[in-house]
Amino acid sequence: MSSELEVYILSYNRPEYLIRCIQSVLNQTIVGFPIIVLDNASDFDVVSVVSQFENDRISVVANPVNINSFNNFTKAISLSKSKFLTVFHDDDCMAPSLLQEQLNIFNEYPELGFVTTGVNLVYNEDEMLDFSVLKSSRSGFELFNSKCAILDEYFGGKIFGFSTVMYNRSIITSVVPEPQRFAQVIDRAYLLKLSESYSFAYMDSPNCNSFQHIGQDSYNRTWDFMFDLNLIQFYIECSLKFEKKYLIKFILNELALLYCLRHPLPNLRQVFNCINSVSLFEKFSFIIIYLPYNYLRNKLVFFIKNVLPIGFYNTLIKLKKL
Incomplete structure (x- = not known):
């Protein structure tokens, strides 16, 4: 069955992480599947790094220019010809049995769209290939069949690693939110x-080590808060469309998580523990004060950067004509 699988690794300017990531894929209990590195115009010689493995299962597709991470992901989807597909990230490592277990689930439930798993957040690089925690945490998997059931998992505080997802390429369509x-x-x-x-399956054990480091989007404090607001709006749209009960969970959990993500914390682990630790007062202060403040702040910044300069330019043109 492994011949029906392709593993793509999204890579950009992290050769030491890429080497470690490829090693974790080669350590899988199944063999025979191709490994394709999709490099996003890195500054180093990716082909030279990959050739160190001397393995003809590994190939490189190099983008001539950086097309951003998500476009690189959709490129993997478009290039894939296999029945099953995994798009992994170069700073993560997969447990040796991850792909085999996911394929086993697909073999039993071929109608699933995707199978994902829990992740283990790692802060020490030396521990990235250590999966001894799995010996005492195997707990099987859960099936989810209702529309937008994944909201239950998001709001329940579970950590989904985007790179841990194996897709049933034979049935999923090119669903891409804007x-x-x-x-x-x-x-x-x-x-x-x-x-x-x-429908999908979620394996509760941490079959992926996710390295927490400064280069991640998770640590990027400069992103536009409007993206968070758009995600909130999308959650609400889906909740209203399928299950209104998600709205209560959304207010009490997801907003608290986003609140903590926008405040300095000693490390990312506290972010994922914040749902249970943030007080009710902080949750509602976020809704009443923080959301409107950030919304108005972004509108003001947009006005200063875009509207004022255009107005000033138009005024100069009119003065010149006089």
């Missing part, structure tokens, strides 16, 4: 969009 609407948070919007049409 990238310009979501940017760095598009992974959540994408899986939510898929879950509207397809």
